[in-house]
Amino acid sequence: MSDNIQLFVPTYRVEETLAEIKECLEVGWTGLGFKTDAFEAEWKKFTGLPNAHFVNSATAALHLAVELLKEDGGWSDGDEVITTPITFVSTNHAILYAGLTPVFADVDQSLNLSPASVERMIGPRTKAVMFVGMGGNPANLDDVASVCRDRGIKLILDAAHMAGSRIGAVHVGNQADASIFSFQAVKNLPTGDSGMVCFADKGLDAEARKRSWLGINKNTYQRTSQIGTYRWEYDVDSVGYKYNGNSIMAAIGLVALKHLDHDNAFRRQVCSWYDEMFSSLEGLVRPVEHKGGTSRHLYQIMAKDRDSLMVAMNAASVYPGVHYKDNRAYRMYSGCKSDAGCHFARSCSDGLVSLPLHLRLTHSDVVRVVESIASFYRRMP
Numbered sequence: 001m002s003d004n005i006q007l008f009v010p011t012y013r014v015e016e017t018l019a020e021i022k023e024c025l026e027v028g029w030t031g032l033g034f035k036t037d038a039f040e041a042e043w044k045k046f047t048g049l050p051n052a053h054f055v056n057s058a059t060a061a062l063h064l065a066v067e068l069l070k071e072d073g074g075w076s077d078g079d080e081v082i083t084t085p086i087t088f089v090s091t092n093h094a095i096l097y098a099g100l101t102p103v104f105a106d107v108d109q110s111l112n113l114s115p116a117s118v119e120r121m122i123g124p125r126t127k128a129v130m131f132v133g134m135g136g137n138p139a140n141l142d143d144v145a146s147v148c149r150d151r152g153i154k155l156i157l158d159a160a161h162m163a164g165s166r167i168g169a170v171h172v173g174n175q176a177d178a179s180i181f182s183f184q185a186v187k188n189l190p191t192g193d194s195g196m197v198c199f200a201d202k203g204l205d206a207e208a209r210k211r212s213w214l215g216i217n218k219n220t221y222q223r224t225s226q227i228g229t230y231r232w233e234y235d236v237d238s239v240g241y242k243y244n245g246n247s248i249m250a251a252i253g254l255v256a257l258k259h260l261d262h263d264n265a266f267r268r269q270v271c272s273w274y275d276e277m278f279s280s281l282e283g284l285v286r287p288v289e290h291k292g293g294t295s296r297h298l299y300q301i302m303a304k305d306r307d308s309l310m311v312a313m314n315a316a317s318v319y320p321g322v323h324y325k326d327n328r329a330y331r332m333y334s335g336c337k338s339d340a341g342c343h344f345a346r347s348c349s350d351g352l353v354s355l356p357l358h359l360r361l362t363h364s365d366v367v368r369v370v371e372s373i374a375s376f377y378r379r380m381p
Ligand SMILES: *Cc1c(COP(=O)(O)O)cnc(C)c1O
Pocket: 056, 057, 058, 059, 060, 087, 088, 090, 091, 132, 158, 160, 161, 181, 182, 183, 184, 193, 194, 195
């Protein structure tokens, strides 16, 4: 192995995971049902959320969440969803998939939506707020939830980074009308590609199950386990999608879930190493504000001269990332309404750096990452 220090390296319990997958192969069931049912049950137990529907990505889950809330609420095309410019484009694409209009509010030092900015952007056509817990950080989430409750608008939580994030003892998601988790390979609970959509409402959960299976009102697992005749019969309620999760991904997820709290604790340990080392570099590097006790999907800093810094880190075989570029820099979102230009988002977006953070990092790796940053600034005039 090289001495490269990568941003993310997914880690799997190989033997344990293979045993879980082997069961699918031996039983002869790799599709929807079986392990997907087991994973949904375990996820509900872990999070305390009342409903959980396993799908093939968080992007699909976001689409289902926005589309079904729109139908249920009788929203019209062009109605508005207040969202953040600092996110992966999936978040905002989901609003466009559903024919709604993204309106950008600003973020604060936590990189999460600022409750005051959200309030300023609420207008007659506002139907929902899309909240992203950046890097697992729940900062502002409860405040934005209470703004939504007071103003009678829906809250959708893009919790792609938040598997295992809690406020006190309570897992995040309970504040929202729908919360969406990603189990993509570099997220905290890595499978290959998959995700979970968790609706507060049981009826919407039932609808999501049909919508993610092409609109068919009975899945093949239910039909296979059905007793009696006419097992082939079903109806089609809507033009649904092929968004269902499968038992191989769920098998990987079931094992990862058992280790999630332990793994997140290790991530927090790595973050505390960074915190400690950066405290002696005060003035050079400002870590992004983050509440403790969370999934710590990311460790982000705001850096001066970001692009040159990243090139210098690469030269030291350290490979950081950027989460994220202000979405309004992309053509699809350049014309959207925003709160006074979302000044803070714009100004911080050019300085954001995500430092390597994964389960294989050692203390000496972290020393090397920090030294690659410190030596860059020592060389600066
Ligand atoms: C990764 C990610 C997504 C999309 O997740 P997939 O499972 O890859 O579709 C959505 N939102 C955010 C904030 C993400 O980081």
